[in-house]
Structure formats: structure tokens, C-alpha cells
Amino acid sequence: MLGFMDYVQNAFYEASHWNRDNSYGTLTATSRNILDFQTPDGIRLHVSSLASPNFATSYTLGSVGLVDGSLSYLYSSLPLTAYASKSSAIDLHRVVPGYRQLQDLRQPDEPRWWEIWHQGKRVDRREALLYGRLFLPRSTLEALYLRRLTPKAQLRVSCVSDSRLPNGGTILAHLQYDAAKHNTEYIYSTDSALLGVRGLYNFGPEPPLVEQPFEQSPDPTISTANEAVALATAPAPVRPNGRFSAGGEIYYGLLNKSGGISTGLRFTTLPAHTGFPYTMTLTLNPLMGNLSSTYSVLASPLLALSSRFDFNVYSYESELQVGTELWRRKSRPMPDDLDWARRKLGLPLLEQSLAKVDDADDMAGCLKARLDQRGSLGLLWEGRVKELLYSCGLTLDLKSAQNMVRGFGLEVQYSS
Amino acid sequence: MAFNFNWSPLTADASFYTRAQELLTAALNKSPKPPIIVDDILVNELNLGSVPPDLEILEIGDLAEDRFRGIFKMCYTGDAFLTLKTRVQANPLNTYLSTKPSFASPQPLAASSGLTIPIQITLSEIKLSAFIILVFSKQKGLTLVFRNDPLESLKVSSTFDAIPFVREYLQKEIEGQLRTLLMDEVPVIIHRLSQRLWLPDYREKEGQELARNLQDPTTEEKPVDPLASPPQDPVDVSGNILDASQIAALSLDSSSEMHALFSQKNLLRLGALTDSHRTLSLFTPGIRDVVFRAWAGPTERGEMLGSSGKATPATPAMTRSHSYTGSFSTTYVFSDAPDAGNHSTRPTLMSLGSATSGLSHASSKHGKPHGGRKRKHRVVNLRKKTADGDDLDSISGESSTASGTMSSAPSVFGGRPQTPARREDELITPPSTPDLLREQKEPGDGTLTRTRGLTTRLPQRDESADITPRASVHGAFMEASHVGPQPEEGKRPTLRPSQTLQYPLKERREQASPATLQGPARQLSPSPFAESPVEGILGQAWMTRMASEIARKVQDQEAAKSGFWDHNEGEDLPPPAYGA
Incomplete structure (x- = not known):
């Protein structure tokens, strides 16, 4: 389950029109969500609040042997009102990452759309997000600075300060250019001066230009001339069924003179696809001879399956992992099937059957399970009870007769 | 008083090596291993060499028939060597990232995927210089403690000597590991080894250097034993004459x-x-x-x-x-x-x-x-x-x-x-x-x-x-x-x-x-x-x-x-x- 701060950051991405999925780093996000989920360890309690549309706080108290905790604050220059912040109202799909359905690409905003002029002067500022988190007993400080430099670029600087780290901490600068059709990222880490470049290219037609947001006439029945022309000349939008992407990354540590390289392919269906959505990826690390293929499928709105096969051509080591994600709808009194009878009898319909519908996608919880060939089984149940979001995880080792339970944890989250 | 330190019998004993290898293996796998090592460390070969360490007696705190306490200064530049077998993570990025906090990690997609390789590491040209506190007690065995960091230098040669980063990394990691091994584990190993030697078999004890040290006092006291002076024609209970x-x-x-x-x-x-x-x-x-x-x-x-x-x-x-x-x-x-x-x-x-x-x-x-x-x-x-x-x-x-x-x-x-x-x-x-x-x-x-x-x-x-x-x-x-x-x-x-x-x-x-x-x-x-x-x-x-x-x-x-x-x-x- 995503923490509240991650949830808020995602809200910031959406509010600033940043497409998180269009990056080489998230090429395998779907299978990772289903196969590599983290099970909580020990008992952990989060209390969070979006005190104002721009400011969020979160406190964590955990107990794994000894009590620890963290304080975190977040400031966003964009008001984050698009998403509910109350834990009773948060959409579970947003905090429980699962199968990621990619959306149609969309052209980045025109820079001029961001311009705000006031009395002959440009007064607009770059949107930014500041985030800090202090882990208390360990005195570790995490800081994040996120800035949308241009509609196509984003700078992300994350820092960790910890006396136990070499040099007392590390800073990672991450510059991303997203031009919809292709995406490039540049990475620099102060730790051993690691340089990295990532790129992703989406095959297929150029995404359609987003229409200029017209000045809507107050009266919707009267369309402006502009609009009429646009409507008339707009070609019927061709929505592709799927998208094929290829990317690669390369890293090089200047100080330790070591590096890494990998390439990847992905094919995923888009919403226009009429069958069940699926995603296939293939990544290759040519240096280390590592080959990894995944196949994930959203069999129904409530069920996603994923499998991954890793193979190393040098050491002949292989690994197979399968996982599933099963959603459960909130149990509600079924609208009785007697409505037709009431209608016929002229009786008034019951209140509840009228009220149903709207939050049909409200989920009660989600069960994730994964199993690998070494007999390690992970189970995670996430859901909502009353106002609380909870996440309950269990790790089992099926092959060891004694001491099968490797980890167990419970996380409870409340936000307002 | 004379001290007789015998190096060769120790090294000549085959069973000693097997025991020492077992104990070393256990000790090496006990402490948390560096991230580059992804498998158990096996001691493949152990040889103490033929050059004994130089021992200098600085102080003898306690000396009795059944106990000994002393401080030695030890210098060793011998030809002992140790060969270890294990499997290591060959991807430097993988090990590099595993030690970093994930928050500031670049989180590469597949560049950090692992490749484990069996490796054989030979530690040789070990140079030690340490002050040793040695405590011996008949009941509790031998306890040896290094007062300072004994490891002066060490040569690590491995399968990956061609890759400078890996070599440096191995050298650094193994030195660190060996330091903790010498400071923490070796005393335990020696203690257990001494107990094994001492307890089942008294004679072997005498073969050990310490027992040797102690022998003089024991012999002096022995004549006091009345039985040490048997009668001319002694008889046992059954009346048999014993010679x-x-x-x-x-x-x-x-x-x-x-x-x-x-x-x-x-x-x-x-x-x-x-x-x-x-x-x-x-x-x-x-x-x-x-x-x-x-x-x-x-x-x-x-x-x-x-x-x-x-x-x-x-x-x-x-x-x-x-x-x-x-x-x-x-x-x-x-x-x-x-x-x-x-x-x-x-x-x-x-x-x-x-x-x-x-x-x-x-x-x-x-x-x-x-x-x-x-x-x-x-x-x-x-x-x-x-x-x-x-x-x-x-x-x-x-x-x-x-x-x-x-x-x-x-x-x-x-x-x-x-x-x-x-x-x-x-x-x-x-x-x-x-x-x-x-x-x-x-x-x-x-x-x-x-x-x-x-x-x-x-x-x-x-x-x-x-x-x-x-x-x-x-x-x-x-x-x-x-x-x-x-x-x-x-x-x-x-x-x-x-x-x-x-x-x-x-x-x-x-x-x-x-x-x-x-x-x-x-x-x-x-x-x-x-x-x-x-x-x-x-x-x-x-x-x-x-x-x-x-x-x-x-x-x-x-x-x-x-x-x-x-x-x-x-x-x-x-x-x-x-x-x-």
C-alpha cells in the first residue's frame, strides 16, 4: 500500500500533467506491482492529513522490536484537491498499485498554456513539490524536491542524509524529458558519481495534438466559429489498440569505474483494446546475460495475473514467479430484484435501490499473492475497515519445515 | 623456566585442519556477509604454513599448574594461506545499489539484475602483528584475545583479479571481514578447538605449548603423591604383585x-x-x-x-x-x-x-x-x-x-x-x-x-x-x-x-x-x-x-x-x- 505521501505525490504528477508511465523506469510497473509487492513488517501506524490543499503531514509509528517512527511534511505549489484525502474516501486503486492500465498518450502541454500574465507581466511560476521526512531514532532525513521545469521536463532531486552512509548522505538528481513519443532521463548520483541515461521510445503514430482549450461561450448552445471549424476539420481520432515501446538504460560510475546496461521491450494493450488487457515485457541485461520476461493480464476488473521468468545465459540460473491480484467489491445489500414488481404495483421504489450505482467501483479490499520456485509465498491483504486503510502481509517459506513464517506485519493508515 | 612452542605438530595434524576448517566455515557464515557474497562461504583449503610466528613474551600474569595468563607480542609473516569458496554477485551495480537507501537510488530497471558467479578466493601473505592476551585454564580451555587489530596486510587473489573494481572491492571487504574474524571469531574458534583437544584426551594437552609450560610445576609436585613412591613389591586388591x-x-x-x-x-x-x-x-x-x-x-x-x-x-x-x-x-x-x-x-x-x-x-x-x-x-x-x-x-x-x-x-x-x-x-x-x-x-x-x-x-x-x-x-x-x-x-x-x-x-x-x-x-x-x-x-x-x-x-x-x-x-x- 502506498503511503499517504506517495499518494499525494502521485496526485501532484497528475495535477501537473506528468505521465509517470511513460518512462523506461516504469516499463515493468505492472508485473512489479503484482509480483514484487512489499509485505509490511511488524506493526505500523500512519496518521496523515492534507491540512490544506498545498500542505500535507504524515506521522508514522512502527514497532519492529523497538519503537520507531517518522515525521514527514509535504508542500506542493499546486493545490491537490483532485483526490480525496480522507482515508474513508480514498480510491483503493490509487493506494494499492496493481495492474497498470496505460492510457492513450497525450501531447505535452504547450509551454504557453502555462503562462500567466498579470498586468503585462508574467507571473506564473514553476510548480514544485517539497517533501521531507525524518526518521526519528535513526536520525535519517529524506528530502525531495520536485519541479516541473517545463511542460516537457521535470527535475527531481532526492537526498538522504544519514550518518551511517558514506559521506553522510547521498543526492540523486533526476532530470526527465517527456515528449510523449519518447522519453529521456538523465541521472546523477553523488554516490560514486554515478551517471545514468535512460530512454524510451514508443512506436506507433504520433499522439494527437490536444485541442486548444477554447474559451467556452457561456451559452453551450452557441458554439464559437473556432469551435465549429475545429469540429469540422478534426479527423476521426484513431485510437490504437496497443503500444509497443522499446528502451534502454546505461549507467556508469565515474569513481568506481563500473557500470550497467539494460534494454527492454514492452507491448501493452490500450483502453481501446476490445479483449482483456495484457502487458508483455522483455528486458535484457547484455552485460550480465540476464533475460527477464513478464506477462501480465487483467483477466477481469477484479483479477490480474502476472508471471515472470528470469534466465541468465551465463550462469544458467533461472527463476519463475507467479502472482495474482484479486479484488473484492464492498459487500453491500444487493438491490433486490423486486423493483419490477413494485413498479408494476405502483409502489414507490426503495431508497437504497435508487442510491446504489454511483460508487460501483468502490472496493472492499485486495488480495495479492505471489509464489516463486523456491517456495517463497507472499500474501498481502489490503483493504478498508470503516475509516481505516489496512494492509496485512505474511511471508511464508514453504520449503522449510520448521519456521515457515518468515514475516508478518500489519499496517494501519488513517488520513483526513 | 623454559617455554617450548611447537609449531610443526600443530600443522602436521590432519584432523586439526579439518576441524579448523569446519570451525572457520561456521564462523565465516555467522556474521552478516557483505552484499556481494550471496552464498555460504566454504573454507576450501587451510594451511598454516611452515614459518611459525615470532612470539615475544611481554608479561606473565599468572602461572600455576592448571592456569596460565600472559601477554605476548606476535609478529607473523609466514606462508600460511587460506582458500575460500563462495558465490559472489558479479554485477557491481547490484551490490552498489543494495547498500544505498532506496529513496535516493536511481532504481534501474534491469541494469542491476544479478549474476552470481562461483569464486575462489585465496588469502595469502598474511602479515599479523598483535598483542595477544592468552589465558589458559585446565577446566575452561584456552582463551586468546587480540588486544589490537592484528591484521597488518593481506593479499587477496581471486578469480576476478582482472577487474580492478572487483579486486579492490574484494580486497577491502575481505580485509574488513578478516579483521572482525580475527578479533571476534578466532578467539571463539581457538577456545572451542582447545576444548576439543583438552577434554577428551589429556595427553594432547601436554603436546600443546601451554601445557608444556605448565609441566615443570606439576612434576615438582608429583613426588609428593604417596602413590608415586610405590612399595617394593606392591600389591593390588586381589593380591597380585605389580611391577x-x-x-x-x-x-x-x-x-x-x-x-x-x-x-x-x-x-x-x-x-x-x-x-x-x-x-x-x-x-x-x-x-x-x-x-x-x-x-x-x-x-x-x-x-x-x-x-x-x-x-x-x-x-x-x-x-x-x-x-x-x-x-x-x-x-x-x-x-x-x-x-x-x-x-x-x-x-x-x-x-x-x-x-x-x-x-x-x-x-x-x-x-x-x-x-x-x-x-x-x-x-x-x-x-x-x-x-x-x-x-x-x-x-x-x-x-x-x-x-x-x-x-x-x-x-x-x-x-x-x-x-x-x-x-x-x-x-x-x-x-x-x-x-x-x-x-x-x-x-x-x-x-x-x-x-x-x-x-x-x-x-x-x-x-x-x-x-x-x-x-x-x-x-x-x-x-x-x-x-x-x-x-x-x-x-x-x-x-x-x-x-x-x-x-x-x-x-x-x-x-x-x-x-x-x-x-x-x-x-x-x-x-x-x-x-x-x-x-x-x-x-x-x-x-x-x-x-x-x-x-x-x-x-x-x-x-x-x-x-x-x-x-x-x-x-x-x-x-x-x-x-x-
Whole structure:
């Protein structure tokens, strides 16, 4: 389950029109969500609040042997009102990452759309997000600075300060250019001066230009001339069924003179696809001879399956992992099937059957399970009870007769 | 003190290597491993090399038989090497990222995917320089602690020497790991290893350097053990005669057991014997290799005065007459009496001269019937004893007194302290040659001479008779031989390994030489042969026998000396009499 701060950051991405999925780093996000989920360890309690549309706080108290905790604050220059912040109202799909359905690409905003002029002067500022988190007993400080430099670029600087780290901490600068059709990222880490470049290219037609947001006439029945022309000349939008992407990354540590390289392919269906959505990826690390293929499928709105096969051509080591994600709808009194009878009898319909519908996608919880060939089984149940979001995880080792339970944890989250 | 550090036996022992490898493997896998190592570390090969480390003793804090504590300075630049096998993560990015917080990690997609490779690492050219604190305890084994970081330098060669990053990384990681290993794990390993070596098998311990250090003190204390000085013809419980080598082995192993072996049966007999004397019963239990000697002399009288009211005043005369005839005095000498220490009652017995007198008196009365028989056999046994020198004599005296004492004689103690002076006088008086000595040892003779001496002094003795049971020359003997200048009654009886025998020991050694043998001779009357022709004949026979005995003994001694000098020394000691 995503923490509240991650949830808020995602809200910031959406509010600033940043497409998180269009990056080489998230090429395998779907299978990772289903196969590599983290099970909580020990008992952990989060209390969070979006005190104002721009400011969020979160406190964590955990107990794994000894009590620890963290304080975190977040400031966003964009008001984050698009998403509910109350834990009773948060959409579970947003905090429980699962199968990621990619959306149609969309052209980045025109820079001029961001311009705000006031009395002959440009007064607009770059949107930014500041985030800090202090882990208390360990005195570790995490800081994040996120800035949308241009509609196509984003700078992300994350820092960790910890006396136990070499040099007392590390800073990672991450510059991303997203031009919809292709995406490039540049990475620099102060730790051993690691340089990295990532790129992703989406095959297929150029995404359609987003229409200029017209000045809507107050009266919707009267369309402006502009609009009429646009409507008339707009070609019927061709929505592709799927998208094929290829990317690669390369890293090089200047100080330790070591590096890494990998390439990847992905094919995923888009919403226009009429069958069940699926995603296939293939990544290759040519240096280390590592080959990894995944196949994930959203069999129904409530069920996603994923499998991954890793193979190393040098050491002949292989690994197979399968996982599933099963959603459960909130149990509600079924609208009785007697409505037709009431209608016929002229009786008034019951209140509840009228009220149903709207939050049909409200989920009660989600069960994730994964199993690998070494007999390690992970189970995670996430859901909502009353106002609380909870996440309950269990790790089992099926092959060891004694001491099968490797980890167990419970996380409870409340936000307002 | 000499320290002998033996390097090669340690390295030559094959089982040592296997054990050490097991322990090292366990130790290496116990501590958290660096992220690059993704599998268990196996110790493939271990060789301590042929170059021993240089050890410099800085301080010895504690040194005893069963413990040792010292500080050493150790420098090692030898050819030892160690080969490890494990599997490592070959992707540097993987290991690099695994140590970084995920928050600031670039989170590569697949560039950090792992590749595990089996690797063989050889650690060689190990240079150590450390201060070592070494603590040894017999019960707890060996504890070794490094006071500082011992690792000076080390060469790590591996399969990945071609890749500089990997090599540096391995070098760094392994050095760090080895440091913790040396500081934390090696002491544990050595401790366990020492326990394995020590506990099951005592001998191996001696092979170890430490035990070697400790050996000197142990050997010095060993002669104190009564069992280390076995009697001439020792007997075990079943009555089998043991030879010296067996005895040596036995006494080495566990003295307490031996005590039990020897004492129980004989004690019963002793008890029966003393009872028989008290009750005047005609039955005396046969005690193997034992001669019970009844002294006829003023001692007895004194004794009787002091302790046993039974004795009649007339007895002295009787004994005297007996002694003159020399033939019929019955003497019981307990030749095999190793377990003196067993009986706490001994102290009382010590005064024995007096006690014996009572006994001997009684025996003399009804001793005649036994007399002839005894002479044939037991007398001979007595001679064996005497061969050793006066010690044996003294023993016999002791033992006889012991038997006697069972019944009586507490009062005598008071008198004792005074006796030494007079005895010394006696010592001085008769000069004699070793030969004489031997001859004099003949039972009849011995008794005769002694009694004679006693009789001459009788008048004086009578005055002091109540105080000192002096009459028994044996007592004097014992005192002179066993105890130093100032004989302490209390110590004597115990005969325990501890203090008493330390001083006498030296004397014993001297006595082992012919010259020292004279000591006892002096005490005996100057002219043994003059007494009676019968005894002269007997004496000759006995002499021949003694000559052979002595020859045998010298051989034994020499043989024993080569291996076990303390045992040898022990032979000089008086075989402890039966404690009563």
C-alpha cells in the first residue's frame, strides 16, 4: 500500500500533467506491482492529513522490536484537491498499485498554456513539490524536491542524509524529458558519481495534438466559429489498440569505474483494446546475460495475473514467479430484484435501490499473492475497515519445515 | 623456566585442519556477509604454513599448574594461506545499489539484475602483528584475545583479479571481514578447538605449548603423591604383585583410586590384627608381604605407661630377654602400605613408638608360635624394604606403630617434640659402612641392636619414658629421615603429597646414594654380627639377597630416571604405611 505521501505525490504528477508511465523506469510497473509487492513488517501506524490543499503531514509509528517512527511534511505549489484525502474516501486503486492500465498518450502541454500574465507581466511560476521526512531514532532525513521545469521536463532531486552512509548522505538528481513519443532521463548520483541515461521510445503514430482549450461561450448552445471549424476539420481520432515501446538504460560510475546496461521491450494493450488487457515485457541485461520476461493480464476488473521468468545465459540460473491480484467489491445489500414488481404495483421504489450505482467501483479490499520456485509465498491483504486503510502481509517459506513464517506485519493508515 | 612452542605438530595434524576448517566455515557464515557474497562461504583449503610466528613474551600474569595468563607480542609473516569458496554477485551495480537507501537510488530497471558467479578466493601473505592476551585454564580451555587489530596486510587473489573494481572491492571487504574474524571469531574458534583437544584426551594437552609450560610445576609436585613412591613389591586388591612400571602408571593416573584399592582389604586385616592383639586371640590374619615386628624394649614400657594400662611393669625385662635371643621377637612390617594418607586417624598413630611397644609386647607374649614361620617368609620381605635404605625401616616402624596405634597412644604426642634432639645424638654415635647397614637390617639383628641400645640407656629412658616413647629407634629413624630439623608430628602422619614430604624428599635423594645409607646404619648398633652366629649366617644369606635386590633396584631406578624422574624419586620415599 502506498503511503499517504506517495499518494499525494502521485496526485501532484497528475495535477501537473506528468505521465509517470511513460518512462523506461516504469516499463515493468505492472508485473512489479503484482509480483514484487512489499509485505509490511511488524506493526505500523500512519496518521496523515492534507491540512490544506498545498500542505500535507504524515506521522508514522512502527514497532519492529523497538519503537520507531517518522515525521514527514509535504508542500506542493499546486493545490491537490483532485483526490480525496480522507482515508474513508480514498480510491483503493490509487493506494494499492496493481495492474497498470496505460492510457492513450497525450501531447505535452504547450509551454504557453502555462503562462500567466498579470498586468503585462508574467507571473506564473514553476510548480514544485517539497517533501521531507525524518526518521526519528535513526536520525535519517529524506528530502525531495520536485519541479516541473517545463511542460516537457521535470527535475527531481532526492537526498538522504544519514550518518551511517558514506559521506553522510547521498543526492540523486533526476532530470526527465517527456515528449510523449519518447522519453529521456538523465541521472546523477553523488554516490560514486554515478551517471545514468535512460530512454524510451514508443512506436506507433504520433499522439494527437490536444485541442486548444477554447474559451467556452457561456451559452453551450452557441458554439464559437473556432469551435465549429475545429469540429469540422478534426479527423476521426484513431485510437490504437496497443503500444509497443522499446528502451534502454546505461549507467556508469565515474569513481568506481563500473557500470550497467539494460534494454527492454514492452507491448501493452490500450483502453481501446476490445479483449482483456495484457502487458508483455522483455528486458535484457547484455552485460550480465540476464533475460527477464513478464506477462501480465487483467483477466477481469477484479483479477490480474502476472508471471515472470528470469534466465541468465551465463550462469544458467533461472527463476519463475507467479502472482495474482484479486479484488473484492464492498459487500453491500444487493438491490433486490423486486423493483419490477413494485413498479408494476405502483409502489414507490426503495431508497437504497435508487442510491446504489454511483460508487460501483468502490472496493472492499485486495488480495495479492505471489509464489516463486523456491517456495517463497507472499500474501498481502489490503483493504478498508470503516475509516481505516489496512494492509496485512505474511511471508511464508514453504520449503522449510520448521519456521515457515518468515514475516508478518500489519499496517494501519488513517488520513483526513 | 623454559617455554617450548611447537609449531610443526600443530600443522602436521590432519584432523586439526579439518576441524579448523569446519570451525572457520561456521564462523565465516555467522556474521552478516557483505552484499556481494550471496552464498555460504566454504573454507576450501587451510594451511598454516611452515614459518611459525615470532612470539615475544611481554608479561606473565599468572602461572600455576592448571592456569596460565600472559601477554605476548606476535609478529607473523609466514606462508600460511587460506582458500575460500563462495558465490559472489558479479554485477557491481547490484551490490552498489543494495547498500544505498532506496529513496535516493536511481532504481534501474534491469541494469542491476544479478549474476552470481562461483569464486575462489585465496588469502595469502598474511602479515599479523598483535598483542595477544592468552589465558589458559585446565577446566575452561584456552582463551586468546587480540588486544589490537592484528591484521597488518593481506593479499587477496581471486578469480576476478582482472577487474580492478572487483579486486579492490574484494580486497577491502575481505580485509574488513578478516579483521572482525580475527578479533571476534578466532578467539571463539581457538577456545572451542582447545576444548576439543583438552577434554577428551589429556595427553594432547601436554603436546600443546601451554601445557608444556605448565609441566615443570606439576612434576615438582608429583613426588609428593604417596602413590608415586610405590612399595617394593606392591600389591593390588586381589593380591597380585605389580611391577614398578605398572605402579607408576597407576599412581600417575589417579591416586585416589589407588588409595581405595590398597587400603580397604588391608585395613580390614589390620583391624583384625590389632583386635587379635587386644583380645590375645591366637589367630592373626595373614597379611601378604607384611612383617609385624614386636619390639621388645623400653619403648613399649613407656608406651604402656602412657597409654595402655594393660602392660605389666615386668614386660621390659621380658622383651629384653627376647631381644637378646633375637630369634623370637615377632615383627610385623607392612611392606606394602601406600595408602597412608587415607586415614585421618593417622596422627594419633604416629606416636607409635609407644603404641608398638604395646603391640609388640603382646605379640611377644604369644608371638613365639608365629615366630618361626614368620621368619622364613616375612623377614625376607622386610629386607626388601630395607634395601632402599632407612626409609624402609622407618616405614616398617611406622606401619607397625600404626597397627599398634589403633589401640592406643594419644598421650605420646606431647613428648614427641623433645625427641629429635636425643635422636640426633643417637645418629651421631655409631659410624658404620653401608655393608654393615645391610647386614644389620636383618630382623633379628636390627631388633637386637636396637633393644640393646635401648637397654643400655634404660635408666635414663625411664625418666623420660612417660613423655617420649623413645625406646623405638624406628621412631627416631622416621623422624630423622622423614622430617627436617624440627619434626612436626602433625605433618608426618598425613604423608600427603602436600608439604610434609617436600623437605624429606631432598634427604631421600641423598640417601639414595650409598653414603646416605650410612645414616640409618649409624643408628643401628655398631656391631651387628657380634650378637650371635645364627644371625651371622642369616645375615649372609640376607646379604646376598640384598645385594641382588639393590642391583635390581639400581637398574630400575636408572630405567625410571630416563623416563620419569619424579617416580624414581618417589621410590626413595618411604612407602606410606597403612594409615590406621
